[in-house]
Amino acid sequence: MLALLQDEPKYGYQLRGEFEAATGATWPLNIGQVYTTLTRLERDGLVRAASSEGDGRSMYEITDAGRTELANWFQTPVARESRPRDELAIKLALALAVPGVDVSAVVQRQRMSTMQSLQELTRQKRNSAEGEISWQLVIESMIFGAEAEIRWLDHCEAMLLRHRGKPRPAPQTYDVPADQEARS
Amino acid sequence: MILDIRKLTRTHGQGEQAVHALRGVDLAVAPGELVAVMGPSGSGKSTLLTCAGGLDQPTAGEVLVDGNDLTTLGRNAVAALRRRRIGYVFQDFNLIPALTAAENVALPLELDGTRSRAAYKHAVTALQEVGIEELADRFPDDMSGGQRQRVAIARAIVGERRLLLADEPTGALDSDTGEAVLRLLRDRCDQHGIGGVLVTHDARHAAWADRVVYLRDGVLVGQAGPLPDADALLQESR
Structure with a gap:
């Protein structure tokens, strides 16, 4: 909002x-x-x-x-740990939609933050014992999640580059729905 | 620092057509540290690695390997340092098909004047360290991709190498084999105090490094990993 x-x-x-x-x-x-x-x-x-x-x-x-x-x-x-909705996707979509936000800086900060989580997960994987297969599976799931997020961020960045310089679409206008008129 | 890159600039061409591959990059790698370099294609990752390995001459800046500035050394001195102190691992392995695994590994030592027998012994030790001593007399064409990359790593660590430079070393391998290669590079740095630089586009592989730096348009734009400890900071400010 x-x-x-x-x-x-x-x-x-x-x-x-x-x-x-x-x-x-x-x-x-x-x-x-x-x-x-x-x-x-x-x-x-x-x-x-x-x-x-x-x-x-x-x-x-x-x-x-x-x-x-x-x-x-x-x-x-x-933080990767607590995401009620996909706050990151919302953040990027809004960063693009509103003027004055350096979107590529938002992407870059997120990339490094996620990379740090990925490093930590990899460290845990390295230190896990050979037989701890169920724990390894859980770590792998988190590793794949973090990896996918970084790839998605790379993809976003490439898309942003392609779109740079294209004019921002004109602001939309909305008709006021009749049942909302009286609300304050 | 095993590798200390200061204000490294590399420009290809001149005037309007000049391409700025690297623009004032600083990067230091401590003994035992593995640093991953990531970034989109054309961001300067590979140029950074070839400059660090003395395979390319920077336009400006310094490249210190074990205290020797590659930019001020003569061609022969750089070549000697490269043979003795720097190990290179490439995506496509770069093994010589006509030589056995042990002969491939022994080659840099022999080029540096080590006698054949001694070089062969060092080569077998290196192959042992990467877990494939039984393949010493086999030719590259008779090996799997993962085995060939192990031979390439053995060649990069044979003798008294201090700096290991790897350019997409897992690019031609499946994910399990790739991961084993990363584990090997990681152990090498941890146990032998070698400094490593790993160029990769794969976040999963970069995550094996102590530090991940991100290049874009020839400039370092981000870093992930623990901050350098106080001692390292003091050394840097000296």
Whole structure:
């Protein structure tokens, strides 16, 4: 949400639309989730309600604390251990969708972070005893996961290079669904 | 440091057509350390390795192998250092088909003036260390890919080598055999205090290294692995 609010204040339904557009609708959001999240962000001082147009709908804008929080998020590699959804894929999709993020730097930081996990796993594999086959299988599963992620990052980087210089698509406009009009 | 590369620059061609393969790369490898170099094609990985091995002359910067700056030594001195101190492992093994495994391994020693009998003895020891002494009298064409790469590694470690340079050594091998080769390189560094540099595009193989550095467009852009300990830092700042 913070990423999408970075360039200008937006309505909740806009945020939902843009999130789905950026992540290819892989993780559909319902509008309730969007407003719950906005309320929580407002409580934490990361967004505030901006001037509404007098029609009852509230626009939200990002605060300075919110910008700091957002910068931290983009700068922090995702730990392999705890990934509720694929936060990394979401992070890259949003890094591309919003202006001003150095996407290749995000890719590079993630690559080195994942490489470090892969080194640690390889060390564990090396030190495991010959007979510990079930443990070795588990380590291998994690090694394959880390390896696949690095290959995917390489692939993303190559795709980014091919796309560099192509114009950013014009911002999408969204029709306000009738049942959301009154929500604030 | 066994290998100390400082501000290494390598430019091919001149003027508008100049290709900057490496642009001011620093890389130090300590005894017993294995460093993997990764990066997309054309990022300068192989150029870095050939400069480290004295096979290519940098445009600027220093390449110190065991304290000797390859960029200031004469051609013969570099060749001698290469024969005695530096071992090379290539993707396609580069074995001579007309020579047996032991003769291939003994070749660099013989070129350096060691008598045949002594060179053969050293070669058999090296083959023993990579676990294939029984293949000493076999020709490369009668061996599997994994066995041939072991012979190539034996050739790279024979005698008193201090620096092992490997360019995609697992590129032509299946994953199990490739992994065995990595284990061998790793053990070699751990047990004999050799410094190793491994160029690979394969993250799974790079992960065997103590440190993984990432090259892009001739510049080091990232590093993974433990930070150097305090002693190493002190040495570097000297």
